[in-house]
Amino acid sequence: NAGVTQTPKFQVLKTGQSMTLQCAQDMNHEYMSWYRQDPGMGLRLIHYSVGAGITDQGEVPNGYNVSRSTTEDFPLRLLSAAPSQTSVYFCASSYRQARLMGMNTEAFFGQGTRLTVV
């Protein structure tokens, strides 16, 4: 059971380049999210999805796009990389707990992608 898999682990981009960070989970989780982690800032939510075909913006969505065509995959696209997007990116997934309970469940995280934009 691989859990949440992110690729690549490291990436260096030049300003203006585009790229896609891949995230895949094999736990049949409905919920998936992307966070960025910067020193002293904790994790900030970029985009999230509550199921295939449904995505929404988080706290810091500008400069990023997402799509969710399958339950398993949730890629994050950087449209035109900027130095301000230098960060560590984490993908997370979780179950949607019983609808009657309406409570969140624990999130499972990938190992992260360390991105540097020069």
Added chain:
Amino acid sequence: SQQGEEDPQALSIQEGENATMNCSYKTSINNLQWYRQNSGRGLVHLILIRSNEREKHSGRLRVTLDTSKKSSSLLITASRAADTASYFCATAPMNTGFQKLVFGTGTRLLVSP
């Protein structure tokens, strides 16, 4: 920013001692969770406490929640060198959806042998 704050930012103790870290948050919540992050790795879930609970235990971990003060604490008893990591609280805000966890800024714990 919606982020919570954690206190202290860094904590250095000896093996066998207890470690206490605190988390404050800003909005009403469904639940609060604690995660551990080893250097260069992803986050690992430790414990979840619901808004109607006041205290929860899991092994050497004890979590308290005071919703009137919008604060939580994580106590690690009898610390080990392997507990060295960063610890983050994360809240699931009320009425904002179930996948919008808001993370604190983290506490870096160093446990020396």
